[in-house]
Amino acid sequence: MDRDVTDQELPLLSDEQMASFVARGFLRFDAAVPEDINAQFMTEAGEPPEATAGRKLYSAYGEFLAKNAIPEIAPGTALYEAYPRGGAVERLLGLPLVRGALRSLLGEDPIFDHHFLHVTFPTRYHEAQGGENVSQHTHQDSTIDPRLSFDVQVMYYPHAVTREMGGTRFIPGTHLRKVSEVALGRYQNIRGQQHMVCEAGALLFLHHGIWHGGGVNRSDRTRAMFKIRMRASGSQKRQWAARHHPRAESQRPIFYLKRTPPQDTVAAILMRPEPWFEQDTGRLEFLNRIKLWRYLTDDPTFDADYWMTRVENGVTA
């Protein structure tokens, strides 16, 4: 861990980055992890055994996970005490960018939930056991989760991922929907879906609810992605570099506009639709984003484009 950066000096997320996370459910940082940590991680993770005819792929996978240097950790452990000092993951979690983002999203002292090394095998592994090489069904992790607060999942890409290798597929803006894990597996493709193609050292910070799945690996090498889930131990309110004071912000004109409004304000970011939005429920997505922003800013009066004001008018009459 980088002990030279104090909590006061952490590069916290901006209002605009937080608003984007609230609206889209993810933040992506390319080239966030230096090459020496990526190389150390790949050494600690090890190489899965080569495909062997007749050998069950997932039993070989399990043996590989059991033997590598990534530790077993109990849920509920303090995140920054969970990993061995000097190990690749401990060093990754000590990067100022990572600490600043986690502090902004989760507040002080996040708690470890679980981690996993996701390895996606090329076709020859599947053929060796007579199986089929297919992508993972799109799903939401864990189970139905009706909270307004959220956990964060960090996805770490320790080596370059090409489109041929598949990459994690995720659909921006799906995180506020309350669904039951892979019940949505039928949705093969959704407009606006993204595939995580990147150089080594990329990080995704995800809201726990975002819909995602592993892409099929058509290359000739295995693909690895390391995921850590973590939760807050205290307040998540205004933990970032919050400058935004919603009460001081007047409503921007809507519908009948003389000119294109600024696109970089918190309201504009929260009101930006995704390509997959249904025409009616897209508006409910806006309402749910406003509710989450109210929660995080601790301001129950915040509104954008009058969506909440309109439906709340007269509710106490």
Added chain:
Amino acid sequence: MGQGRQNVLVLYLANSALDSPVIGWARYNGAGATRHMSGDSDDPPYASGLDALRDGWRLIQASQLLPHARGEEFDLAYLKYEFFFEQWIET
């Protein structure tokens, strides 16, 4: 089995009208060797449900429009406008 195979197309539309835009899609082929799967295309096969009809797909199921339960009006879960189509391929 019989002398044919079923291909299935599922379209998710932007509203309940069949001529509204496609926002999501899935394909399952009982005929032929093409294996569709999650994440296999970023562009929809048709612009609308109507375009699928015009290309010979037969609509076999459409999602219902249901009232919104009191207290849950703003809750969102699954995609709302789901249309199942089929093609019967003689073999």
